[in-house]
Structures are given as structure tokens and as C-alpha cells.
Amino acid sequence: MSSLVDHLRNHGDRTAVLTESTQLTYAELAELVAGFAAELGPRRRLVLLETRNDVTTLVRYLGALAGHHVVLPVPPGRDNRHIVETYRPDIVADGSGVHVRADGGHRLHDDLAVLMSTSGSTGSPKLVRLSYANLIANARSIAEYLDIRETDRAATTLPMSYCYGLSVVHSHLLVGAALILTERSVADDGFWDLFRGHRGTSFAGVPYTFELLDRIGFATMDLPHLRYVTQAGGRMPPERVRDYAAVAERQGWRLYVMYGATEATARMAYLPAHLAYHRPNSIGIPIPGGEFSIEPLDEWTEEGTGELVYRGDNVMMGYAHSVADLAAGHTLSALRTGDIARQADDGLYEVLGRRSRFVKMFGLRIDLAQLETTLRDSGVRAMCTDAGERLAVVAAGAHDATEVRRLCATAAGVPAGAVDTVVVDELPTLPSGKPDYPAGRALATSTRQSARADGDLRSLFAEVLQTDPARIDDDASFVDLGGNSLTYVTMSLRLERALGQLPTDWPRRSIRELQNLPAPKARRWTSWGSTLETSVALRAIAIVLVVGSHAELFELWGGAHILLGVAGYNFARFCLTPLPRRVRVRHLRNTVAWIAIPSVLWVAFALVVTDDYHATNLLLANKILGPDDSMTAGRLWFVEVLVWTLLALAVLFWIPAMDRLERAHPFTLAMGFLALGMVLRYDLLGITMGNDAMFSMLAFWFFAAGWAAAKAQTVWQRAAVSAVLAVGLLGYFDDMWRLILVLTGLALLIWLPAVRCPAGVAVVAGVIAEASLYIYLTHYQVYPLFGSHELVGVVAAIVVGITVSAAVTLARQKLRTQAQLVGAGSRSAMSPS
Known part of the structure; x- marks a missing residue:
């Protein structure tokens, strides 16, 4: 990586970066990167980098790598006190500038390049140690199986603090392709204006991204330069994989469903695009240079099943729990994924469940045990589990359920509307004394009706429009969600009661805008208190x-x-x-x-x-x-x-x-x-x-x-x-x-x-x-x-x-509930107990 600047310069006048207002060639990017590397100085340092999908972040990240420093990317606006207190970074680069802190006296291993968080934003100081060789090996593998070309232009739909988002940067810059840097969501018309205007050829998404794509009618969009779309960051429902594979076939682009982990730098497996429609349950085959093995487990007796173990040059150096670990070398050569898997007769691998208590939501890998620890540190004794695509939290003691939901959502980095919470006197346990997570899940999910009574607009929209609250985005409006004249009356009356008064254009206002409406002014004649x-x-x-x-x-x-x-x-x-x-x-x-x-x-x-x-x-x-x-x-x-x-x-x-x-x-x-x-x-x-x-x-x-x-x-x-x-x-x-x-x-x-x-x-x-x-x-x-x-x-x-x-x-509500229960049962059958 010491020749990173030379690598950038070798691509000369090729376009490297595109934004709404800026265009940089590789030669121009190289000069900016060299300048920031010089600004950091020759002494090797630990750099905490607050990331955004913009030119400043990209230059700082590449400049730190070019200067042989160690980069610790973090999302903006999050509480990183545990990280800072544990690792004492020498430099903090954030939205206000580059700040040199007191000398941390770090001993940094020569191979160490990047430190990445593994557990969303639950506050854990545990980090993944990645080497320069890890980064290069994974970028080369990804570029090979995706057939990334110099002419490709990838939009940054994911943050650079996330290994998946960072892998898009690595793989495209490796081959001389261009990045379309943007902070916009795929639900924003401006994103697609930028994508079309810069002739975008690819973008990446987590399962939630594809829910947003469903809502905006992505399947009908005219994207003449789109070559492929990638999906990772958690298991996407097979039916959605099949739907998007069909869209890809019809419109002439490719869908790649991928499997990975931060511990493997980013990717471990991919499903070849031509198999996506017929094998949507599979994670596919190992990436070039990697290999899988399946190690038998006592608790999984089915022949051919066991824990999925990965080997490859992209396997991390090891974990860091403290500043002393930054001096350690490579501590493992194989990655035990914690996933229970098997290899099918056609050679493709299938994941059947999990050994440990991790879930993936909104592209985040959430450590449920760490989440419980974080809540306990806040004075809340709780048990946390998943309920399909939601978190279920049971808290014991005299706590306010709304406050527990807020604490949990903040700690996990997910919307509060995706957390079901209930407060009880004692946490449910099994006869053995161990936590009874199925009972806790049932208790927590039963509170959704209470959430509606408390004025949860997301649940209110879901009830009237007969859909799952987890599939409703706060940036969607009544019209966006398919509201029509037959549901309009009920929705307007319910919102009037919940909010006090409604603007005339409320059907086109997002749920977020409606939630933020100012309180209605007091009226003199309260008997004439409604707008019809x-x-x-x-x-x-x-x-x-x-x-x-x-x-x-x-x-x-x-x-x-x-x-x-x-x-x-x-x-x-x-x-x-x-x-x-x-x-x-x-x-x-x-x-x-x-x-x-x-x-x-x-x-x-x-x-x-x-x-x-x-x-x-x-x-x-x-x-x-x-x-x-x-x-x-x-x-x-x-x-x-x-x-x-x-x-x-x-x-x-x-x-x-x-x-x-x-x-x-x-x-x-x-x-x-x-x-x-x-x-x-x-x-x-x-x-x-x-x-x-x-x-x-x-x-x-x-x-x-x-x-x-x-x-x-x-x-x-x-x-x-x-x-x-x-x-x-x-x-x-x-x-x-x-x-x-x-x-x-x-x-x-x-x-x-x-x-x-x-x-x-x-x-x-x-x-x-x-x-x-x-x-x-x-x-x-x-x-x-x-x-x-x-x-x-x-x-x-x-x-x-x-x-x-x-x-x-009422009949439609019951049918929807039964459908959700069937879906939940199917997901439970695919999940470890």
C-alpha cells in the first residue's frame, strides 16, 4: 500500500470521482491523497476517521493508508466514547477538521492497516484488525467475480464505515473504475438523477435497500448504463431475490447475492448471477482465492451439516479488544463463521442457521449479547432477541417501555419503529434457569397494539393500509405506500385524532414530516374542533x-x-x-x-x-x-x-x-x-x-x-x-x-x-x-x-x-396477521433455536 499514490497516478486522466458538483481524475485524486499523507507526517499514527460519502472522507482515508497509518472508520454523529477511551487515537478527523491529540504511544504492527467495528453501534470496543494484504486480496477477488472494468461507475449507497461500503471503494479504485460519491438514499429522486447523469453502472444494497427499491418502483426505472447490482449485509428473503433476478434478466443487468463478514474484510462467497433466480436460498460459492469447509457439530446431527469455516488471504489478522492488541500479528488462518451450513449436490453452499446470538438488520451486524450488556450498563436488565426483521426486547423492573425502546434503538443503530418492547417484573426463563427467548419474543411482539395506542404513526399507517410496520419507511407518504380513496377516509380521521389537525396536503407528506408537525393551537370554539x-x-x-x-x-x-x-x-x-x-x-x-x-x-x-x-x-x-x-x-x-x-x-x-x-x-x-x-x-x-x-x-x-x-x-x-x-x-x-x-x-x-x-x-x-x-x-x-x-x-x-x-x-387484518405468522414460522424454521 506504500505505492498507493503511484497506483492512482498510473490511471492518469481516467475519471476517479464524481459528485453532484465535482469531478476528479485519478491524477488529481493522487495529488490530494499525497497532500493529506504529507499533512499527517512520517510517524505512524492511529487515525479515527468520521466517514461520509464525500471527497474529503475519501482523500483522508486513502491519504492515511498511503502514509502507512492505521485507519479506524466510524459513522458520523454516533457516540464513539468507548472506542476513543479504549484505543486513544492520535488523530481524529471529523466534520470540523483534523485534530491531533496527545501522543498515544501506540505500538502498531507493520501489517495493520484498518480497524473495523463488527457489531453495528452497540458500543463494543471489539474491533477487527485488517492488514494491507487483506484489503488487496479481497478487492482483487471482488473485482474478478464481478468483472469490474475501468469503464464502471459505482454509486456509494453504503457508508465507508461499513466493510461492505468500503469494499466498493477498494475494488473499483483497484481497477481504475470511478466512484459516484453521494449521501443520498435510493428513495431520493436526486440519487437517481445523479446516477443517470453520471452513467452509473452499479450500486450495492443491504436487504432494507431492496425494500426501498420496491416502494419507488425500481423495476420500471430506465437505467440504460446499469450493469449489475450487488446485495449483502444479511439474508434477503428468497422470494425477493427471485423477483429481482427476474427484473435483472428482463432489463439486461445482473444481480449478485453475496455473503461476507467484517472478519473476512468483506466477502467470502457470491451467488453467480445466472443462478440467482433458481437458487435464491443459496450463498453460492467461495470467492476467488477462498475456500469453505464444514466442520461437524455435536448439536447438529444431520449428515453434511456443520459450522461453515472459511480460509483465504482476506481473513483478518484477529480481533482487538484493547490498545495492546494493535501490536499483535496474525493470530488465525481460518474464520469460524458461526453459521450452520451444508453444501448441496450442485456444489452451492446453503446457510441453515446461527450458532451464536448475532442478527443482521438494516445492514448492521448486531451482537444481541453486547446489546444486553449496553442496556445493563444503562441500568436496564433485559433480554434481547430477534423477531423476524425486528428486535424484541423484554426489560425487567420499573422502566418506561418507550424509553427502553429508545435506548435499544440508539444502541443498535436501528429505527425505534423496528423494536418491540415490553416491561415485566421478571424475565422469562426455562426450567433450566436459562433465558426463555421464544417466550420473550412472544411477549415483546404482543406490545405492537399498545404502540399503536401510544400514537406510533408507523403502526397507524400499517394498520390502516394492512401491511407490516417493519416495511414502512418514515420517509414514505400515504400516497407512496399505496393509499387510495377507500383507505383515505380512515387514515385522515385517525391522523386527525392522533395529531390534532392535518394540513390539506397530508397524503403527500412523509410520516416523518407528520410526526414533526407543530402542536395545534388552542381553539376558542372547541366544539368546532375538526377539519373535514x-x-x-x-x-x-x-x-x-x-x-x-x-x-x-x-x-x-x-x-x-x-x-x-x-x-x-x-x-x-x-x-x-x-x-x-x-x-x-x-x-x-x-x-x-x-x-x-x-x-x-x-x-x-x-x-x-x-x-x-x-x-x-x-x-x-x-x-x-x-x-x-x-x-x-x-x-x-x-x-x-x-x-x-x-x-x-x-x-x-x-x-x-x-x-x-x-x-x-x-x-x-x-x-x-x-x-x-x-x-x-x-x-x-x-x-x-x-x-x-x-x-x-x-x-x-x-x-x-x-x-x-x-x-x-x-x-x-x-x-x-x-x-x-x-x-x-x-x-x-x-x-x-x-x-x-x-x-x-x-x-x-x-x-x-x-x-x-x-x-x-x-x-x-x-x-x-x-x-x-x-x-x-x-x-x-x-x-x-x-x-x-x-x-x-x-x-x-x-x-x-x-x-x-x-x-x-377485520377479515383483511386477520388474513394479514395469519400471513405474518406463517412467514414468521418459516423464518423460525430457518433459524437456530
């Missing part, structure tokens, strides 16, 4: 008008047309979002399913117990296919129009050109569809499909008006939508009061986003609005049961619809 969005109020009022008019309690027609306009309004807000095209279409597909499946199921039930419907209603096409001579022929026209409209739009927006057009000109395109609706409304094309079939096409313009209303951002745009609405309504209804009712409702939707109302009214309206689809579906079969008691029939129809809505929600 106009779209929600209109849904509640319109469905009551529909049921009341059908039951002949009163005659106020037009509610279904208002609902159609609101549906278009919500389509524009929750389907035509900034998310990638495939994600948009997936959200739209889910919205259609939420409407169509309950409708078909209810029709099937009604066909059995009544004579109300025809088989064509099962296709939601009665208006098109007939028969039209039945008293009940048009009962479900609103659902039919809505489902077929959404299906047609899903097909249209699958077309990339249409998707791009809407993003570039959202209001103009909405007005274009409104114009199309008006063409159909006046039958300017002379289409003859029969009166009933044409009725469905005629009604489309109400949906389009709601769509345009949602995209109207200026006064003149709202005025334009209002004008078209007024013109279209003239002559559409024979009843003037019906015209006025629909015009008033949709005009409110255009001009008044929300209204203030008593809290009780907001809750009732929200419940009715949320159940509006089920009220619409069921009311035809409910109110006739009460004969001339129209008011009782209307109330009963609304109550039945609300009850069905609640039952469907």
Missing part, C-alpha cells in the same frame, strides 16, 4: 341521499353523480402520483380490486337469496349486456361505470407515452379527458350502443370533471372546470333541483377543499364515507325489509353497510 375534507363530506352526504331517495324517504336525486365526481377527484390524487409508472398502475389495479371484488361477491350472494340481479351483474356489465327490462337492471350503474372507467385508464396509463404526457401536463390532460367526456355526453361522434350502454359512456364526464378539479391549481383552472361543469349539466337532467344539487356538490369539490365542523359530525361523516361502497351495494336488499317505515329502513341500510365495511376490514 370536502371530498369526505360529499361522500357521506351523497350516499345518504342515494339511500334516502331509493327508499322514498325523500326525493333528492343526484347523489350517485356526485360520488362519481368524487371518485375522479380521488383517482387524480391517489393514482396519478409522482411515483413510477408501474407503481401508479399497481395502485390503480388495487383500487379496482377493492371496488370490483366486494361488488361481485355481494351480487353473487344476492343472486342466491333474491331475484334482484342477473348473471350479467356478476360481470359488472348489466348496463352494457342487459337485460334492460328488469326493475333492478340499473341498480349498480355507478359501480359499473367506475370499475370499467378505472380499468380503461389502467390500460391507458400503462403506456409509457401516456404516463409521460400526464406527468408533463397534468391539468391539460385532465381537461382533455373532460373534453372527451363532453364529446360522449353530447354524442358528437354518433355512437349507437343502445340507451343503457350509452348511459355508462355519458356518465364518464362526471368522473373526468372530478379528475380535472383535483389537478386544477390556479383560480383560472378552477374557473375553467366550473364553466365546463355548468355547461355540461344544462339539459342533462330533467329535474332542476337535481341539476342544482349536483352542481353545488361538485362546485364545492372544486373550490372548497375542507370545512370546519363539530368533532362528532366529522367522525360520523367519516364512518359513513368510509363505508359508502358497502352501503351502496347492500342498501337495495336492506331498506325494503322495513316496508313503509322508510326512516328505519334508511338507518338500517346505513348501519348494515358500516357493519359489512368493518367486517371486511
Whole structure:
């Protein structure tokens, strides 16, 4: 490594580093590195380096290595007191500059190059000692099996304080490739702008990275220069490996799933890209220059299984527990991984479980025993275990569960939302007196419901959207997470109760932003303490008008047309979002399913117990296919129009050109569809499909008006939508009061986003609005049961619809819970007891 500067210079004018504002050639980087090496001086020193993915960190790291110093990389903003007190670094290089401390008098072994933490940020002073030969050997192996070329450009998606992130730097600089240095997350649009702009060819990810990629629609991204993607830092679910292998095959890049440890500098094994789809459970084969053996264990009696042991030039010199260990030489030649493994018939290795108590989460290797020690040092006696992709913590004594969760999350370096915590009088134990970790896991995970009651927004979003809280990122919004008009009402009411008040743009605000909203100001009139969005109020009022008019309690027609306009309004807000095209279409597909499946199921039930419907209603096409001579022929026209409209739009927006057009000109395109609706409304094309079939096409313009209303951002745009609405309504209804009712409702939707109302009214309206689809579906079969008691029939129809809505929600929750339990059982079967 003493010739590191010469190595950099040999690549001359090739691009070495790219950032948002800087570009360095290898020659320029070499001069900066040589300058920092000179600044550190000739005497060999221990350098604690606070790392960021920027030019300054890269130059300091390479300069320290070039000067034959020993580097101890640490993440920024963390409490490194244990490390500093134990190893007394000579130099601390952080965000404020380079600080020379008192002479530590270190005796540093000649081969020692880098010290790396092994256990996330649990405060352990135990470090891995890596030599210059370790670094070079692993970099060469990685560059060989990934076929890294001089033309490659890798984005830094992982920190340099993490061996995986540092290995990306080593392997690319070794062959003269370029690094795209960035601190941005893959969930940030700016990351992909930078990646495309600099013609990025690869990036690395831990399992959590790929969860973020799922949410942003990575599978549909246009990345013309991408050659390969790597994954390590923990076991990724096989189904996700297979999904990304399929995406890679389809789009022409390669997926490499890798296995490693800090003790092996970074990598020990990789799964050849062509095997990723068919062998997603495997860690693959040893890296070039490395080899595995399997040593039998008494507790694992299955033939061919045992502890996985690795040998290679990248195996660490040994551990350091104190400053005295820095003078030690190589203390081992083989690395006992602690993983239970076997070699399959095809030669690939498979990991079956763990001997020791380590887990990997968010790319961190977390020592559960050390985590318990850290908590004990803070005065908390606890047992820590994993619960799938979460930490489960049971604390004994008089502690606050929220505070224990915070301490544990801080110590482990994971989000607090990924920690399940419970406080008990005594820790659960086995008859032998040993900790009963399965019982502790069950106790801790049972507290998630309590976390929701405490106002955990992540859990609140998970409950409403029927997903796992661990898969929800604080930087995601309601729209990002697939929220739609059917979950919007519940979400807004729950958030209003949790936060006090909501901004009108809350669906697009991240969970983090919502958590950081200022406390609401005290109001003089507390009885008018809730904000109710106009779209929600209109849904509640319109469905009551529909049921009341059908039951002949009163005659106020037009509610279904208002609902159609609101549906278009919500389509524009929750389907035509900034998310990638495939994600948009997936959200739209889910919205259609939420409407169509309950409708078909209810029709099937009604066909059995009544004579109300025809088989064509099962296709939601009665208006098109007939028969039209039945008293009940048009009962479900609103659902039919809505489902077929959404299906047609899903097909249209699958077309990339249409998707791009809407993003570039959202209001103009909405007005274009409104114009199309008006063409159909006046039958300017002379289409003859029969009166009933044409009725469905005629009604489309109400949906389009709601769509345009949602995209109207200026006064003149709202005025334009209002004008078209007024013109279209003239002559559409024979009843003037019906015209006025629909015009008033949709005009409110255009001009008044929300209204203030008593809290009780907001809750009732929200419940009715949320159940509006089920009220619409069921009311035809409910109110006739009460004969001339129209008011009782209307109330009963609304109550039945609300009850069905609640039952469907409960059923979905149970199905999700069962799915999670099955998944947890599968993971448990793959894990050591």
C-alpha cells in the first residue's frame, strides 16, 4: 500500500470521482491523497476517521493508508466514547477538521492497516484488525467475480464505515473504475438523477435497500448504463431475490447475492448471477482465492451439516479488544463463521442457521449479547432477541417501555419503529434457569397494539393500509405506500385524532414530516374542533341521499353523480402520483380490486337469496349486456361505470407515452379527458350502443370533471372546470333541483377543499364515507325489509353497510396477521433455536 499514490497516478486522466458538483481524475485524486499523507507526517499514527460519502472522507482515508497509518472508520454523529477511551487515537478527523491529540504511544504492527467495528453501534470496543494484504486480496477477488472494468461507475449507497461500503471503494479504485460519491438514499429522486447523469453502472444494497427499491418502483426505472447490482449485509428473503433476478434478466443487468463478514474484510462467497433466480436460498460459492469447509457439530446431527469455516488471504489478522492488541500479528488462518451450513449436490453452499446470538438488520451486524450488556450498563436488565426483521426486547423492573425502546434503538443503530418492547417484573426463563427467548419474543411482539395506542404513526399507517410496520419507511407518504380513496377516509380521521389537525396536503407528506408537525393551537370554539375534507363530506352526504331517495324517504336525486365526481377527484390524487409508472398502475389495479371484488361477491350472494340481479351483474356489465327490462337492471350503474372507467385508464396509463404526457401536463390532460367526456355526453361522434350502454359512456364526464378539479391549481383552472361543469349539466337532467344539487356538490369539490365542523359530525361523516361502497351495494336488499317505515329502513341500510365495511376490514387484518405468522414460522424454521 506504500505505492498507493503511484497506483492512482498510473490511471492518469481516467475519471476517479464524481459528485453532484465535482469531478476528479485519478491524477488529481493522487495529488490530494499525497497532500493529506504529507499533512499527517512520517510517524505512524492511529487515525479515527468520521466517514461520509464525500471527497474529503475519501482523500483522508486513502491519504492515511498511503502514509502507512492505521485507519479506524466510524459513522458520523454516533457516540464513539468507548472506542476513543479504549484505543486513544492520535488523530481524529471529523466534520470540523483534523485534530491531533496527545501522543498515544501506540505500538502498531507493520501489517495493520484498518480497524473495523463488527457489531453495528452497540458500543463494543471489539474491533477487527485488517492488514494491507487483506484489503488487496479481497478487492482483487471482488473485482474478478464481478468483472469490474475501468469503464464502471459505482454509486456509494453504503457508508465507508461499513466493510461492505468500503469494499466498493477498494475494488473499483483497484481497477481504475470511478466512484459516484453521494449521501443520498435510493428513495431520493436526486440519487437517481445523479446516477443517470453520471452513467452509473452499479450500486450495492443491504436487504432494507431492496425494500426501498420496491416502494419507488425500481423495476420500471430506465437505467440504460446499469450493469449489475450487488446485495449483502444479511439474508434477503428468497422470494425477493427471485423477483429481482427476474427484473435483472428482463432489463439486461445482473444481480449478485453475496455473503461476507467484517472478519473476512468483506466477502467470502457470491451467488453467480445466472443462478440467482433458481437458487435464491443459496450463498453460492467461495470467492476467488477462498475456500469453505464444514466442520461437524455435536448439536447438529444431520449428515453434511456443520459450522461453515472459511480460509483465504482476506481473513483478518484477529480481533482487538484493547490498545495492546494493535501490536499483535496474525493470530488465525481460518474464520469460524458461526453459521450452520451444508453444501448441496450442485456444489452451492446453503446457510441453515446461527450458532451464536448475532442478527443482521438494516445492514448492521448486531451482537444481541453486547446489546444486553449496553442496556445493563444503562441500568436496564433485559433480554434481547430477534423477531423476524425486528428486535424484541423484554426489560425487567420499573422502566418506561418507550424509553427502553429508545435506548435499544440508539444502541443498535436501528429505527425505534423496528423494536418491540415490553416491561415485566421478571424475565422469562426455562426450567433450566436459562433465558426463555421464544417466550420473550412472544411477549415483546404482543406490545405492537399498545404502540399503536401510544400514537406510533408507523403502526397507524400499517394498520390502516394492512401491511407490516417493519416495511414502512418514515420517509414514505400515504400516497407512496399505496393509499387510495377507500383507505383515505380512515387514515385522515385517525391522523386527525392522533395529531390534532392535518394540513390539506397530508397524503403527500412523509410520516416523518407528520410526526414533526407543530402542536395545534388552542381553539376558542372547541366544539368546532375538526377539519373535514370536502371530498369526505360529499361522500357521506351523497350516499345518504342515494339511500334516502331509493327508499322514498325523500326525493333528492343526484347523489350517485356526485360520488362519481368524487371518485375522479380521488383517482387524480391517489393514482396519478409522482411515483413510477408501474407503481401508479399497481395502485390503480388495487383500487379496482377493492371496488370490483366486494361488488361481485355481494351480487353473487344476492343472486342466491333474491331475484334482484342477473348473471350479467356478476360481470359488472348489466348496463352494457342487459337485460334492460328488469326493475333492478340499473341498480349498480355507478359501480359499473367506475370499475370499467378505472380499468380503461389502467390500460391507458400503462403506456409509457401516456404516463409521460400526464406527468408533463397534468391539468391539460385532465381537461382533455373532460373534453372527451363532453364529446360522449353530447354524442358528437354518433355512437349507437343502445340507451343503457350509452348511459355508462355519458356518465364518464362526471368522473373526468372530478379528475380535472383535483389537478386544477390556479383560480383560472378552477374557473375553467366550473364553466365546463355548468355547461355540461344544462339539459342533462330533467329535474332542476337535481341539476342544482349536483352542481353545488361538485362546485364545492372544486373550490372548497375542507370545512370546519363539530368533532362528532366529522367522525360520523367519516364512518359513513368510509363505508359508502358497502352501503351502496347492500342498501337495495336492506331498506325494503322495513316496508313503509322508510326512516328505519334508511338507518338500517346505513348501519348494515358500516357493519359489512368493518367486517371486511377485520377479515383483511386477520388474513394479514395469519400471513405474518406463517412467514414468521418459516423464518423460525430457518433459524437456530
